[in-house]
Amino acid sequence: xxxxxxxxSGHLLLIFLLQVSLLLGTALLLGRLxxxxxxxxxxxxxxxxxxxxxxxLAHFAPGxxxxxxxxxxxxxxxxxxxxxxxxxxxVAVTGTHMDLGLIRAHGRSATAVSLTGLVIPLGLGVGAGxxxxxxxxxxxxxxxxxxxxLGIALCVSAIPVIAKTLxxxxxxxHRIGQLILMAGTxxxxxxxxxxxxxxxxxxxxxxFAGVAWSILSLLFFLVFMATAxxxxxxxxxxxxxxxxxxxxxxxxxxxxVLLCSAATHALGLEAxxxxxxxxxxxxTCRDLRPDWVDPLRTVVLSVLAPLFFxxxxxxxxxxxxxxxxxxxxxxxxxxxxxxxxxxxAGLGAALxxxxxxxxxxxxxxxxxxxxVEIIIASVGLRAGILNTETYTIIxxxxxxxxxxxxxxxxxxxxxxxxxFGDTAxxxxxxxxxxxxx
Numbered sequence: 452x453x454x455x456x457x458x459x460s461g462h463l464l465l466i467f468l469l470q471v472s473l474l475l476g477t478a479l480l481l482g483r484l485x486x487x488x489x490x491x492x493x494x495x496x497x498x499x500x501x502x503x504x505x506x507x508l509a510h511f512a513p514g515x516x517x518x519x520x521x522x523x524x525x526x527x528x529x530x531x532x533x534x535x536x537x538x539x540x541x542v543a544v545t546g547t548h549m550d551l552g553l554i555r556a557h558g559r560s561a562t563a564v565s566l567t568g569l570v571i572p573l574g575l576g577v578g579a580g581x582x583x584x585x586x587x588x589x590x591x592x593x594x595x596x597x598x599x600x601l602g603i604a605l606c607v608s609a610i611p612v613i614a615k616t617l618x619x620x621x622x623x624x625h626r627i628g629q630l631i632l633m634a635g636t637x638x639x640x641x642x643x644x645x646x647x648x649x650x651x652x653x654x655x656x657x658x659f660a661g662v663a664w665s666i667l668s669l670l671f672f673l674v675f676m677a678t679a680x681x682x683x684x685x686x687x688x689x690x691x692x693x694x695x696x697x698x699x700x701x702x703x704x705x706x707x708v709l710l711c712s713a714a715t716h717a718l719g720l721e722a723x724x725x726x727x728x729x730x731x732x733x734x735t736c737r738d739l740r741p742d743w744v745d746p747l748r749t750v751v752l753s754v755l756a757p758l759f760f761x762x763x764x765x766x767x768x769x770x771x772x773x774x775x776x777x778x779x780x781x782x783x784x785x786x787x788x789x790x791x792x793x794x795x796a797g798l799g800a801a802l803x804x805x806x807x808x809x810x811x812x813x814x815x816x817x818x819x820x821x822x823v824e825i826i827i828a829s830v831g832l833r834a835g836i837l838n839t840e841t842y843t844i845i846x847x848x849x850x851x852x853x854x855x856x857x858x859x860x861x862x863x864x865x866x867x868x869x870x871f872g873d874t875a876x877x878x879x880x881x882x883x884x885x886x887x888x
Contacts, residue, residue: 651664
């Protein structure tokens with residue numbers, strides 16, 4: 452006879468419900484304020500967690516924090532589980548933004564800009580990882596793993612932030628806007644690939660057999676998703692759409708995302724890579740019925756994503772920046788991240804015959820890291836690669852680059868020949884899509 456597992460206590464449930472209510476309510480309020488002040492909503496949502504975390508509330512009202520936001524494992528695990536579900540669905544929604552046909556049709560310029568905009572900050576991040584003080588590195592992992600992870604954190608972009616910025620600025624149909632989207636798409640895809648491999652190496656150790664297994668597992672999953680997985684996802688969604696019930700396609704999509712996430716996790720890869728891959732395939736199903744993804748996007752972007760970002764903010768301790776070593780490392784990492792993207796975009800623009808202001812616009816757009824950076828920081832913390840100090844720095848990097856991207860892009864585009872540039876280089880796959888992250 453199987454043993455009966457006791458349900459968690461009523462007090463645990465009460466605290467969890469109060470935590471979710473407080474975090475989500477504060478995140479929505481501050482997120483709307485951020486949008487009103489012409490900043491990405493993610494800035495306000497992260498600020499909600501920072502205010503309720505060790506940086507502010509725990510410092511001024513420790514008794515309230517101890518009762519309402521205790522750091523006990525069983526309580527934090529409930530919040531983490533809800534946040535992890537939100538992460539996987541958010542990454543899947545991000546994947547639905549990818550337009551593979553656009554990349555195939557106009558991929559030469561986008562590939563040049565993307566690769567230079569990816570390789571240069573990746574190299575700068577890896578180099579910085581080998582130079583940073585030992586106090587910023589978790590003892591259980593080698594400096595090499597930390598350096599590789601930092602390189603990935605510096606080289607990514609964020610399609611949701613980029614798409615929202617371009618839509619708000621009416622640049623989604625501009626050839627520069629389309630090029631930013633395509634280059635960001637490639638950066639995101641490569642970033643998830645690298646993150647999955649490095650996370651597997653961190654879990655299994657840095658040795659040849661482990662690395663080889665991670666790469667082979669990754670290739671196997673990619674081949675499967677590009678062949679049988681593609682047909683299975685489309686068949687499942689086709690059946691779901693035939694039901695005529697708007698809830699069935701959403702539930703089917705969630706099941707598919709979770710199964711793909713479980714598959715990559717079982718292979719020793721990062722679960723978010725499975726969610727991202729499934730999201731790309733789900734995006735190809737929009738030709739069956741374009742509006743099927745709207746309810747899923749609404750729930751994820753209005754409820755699960757703000758809750759996740761607020762929970763992320765709970766682990767940010769701004770007091771760590773008062774330490775000169777941490778503050779110096781933060782300035783260095785942010786400077787390298789921003790400079791690396793501008794240098795990479797500039798080199799890619801030069802290789803494809805664009806002028807300097809077009810290069811500045813590309814660099815500004817690709818610098819927005821937003822949601823992708825936040826998820827990478829959370830993965831690094833969960834895997835034990837980052838400590839509180841480096842985690843805080845990377846989260847702040849996501850916020851700063853997301854805030855600085857729109858004004859710099861706006862300034863650069865005033866100097867780009869709009870009469871020449873308003874002819875898009877391809878269809879505008881994200882026109883009309885909304886993203887608050």
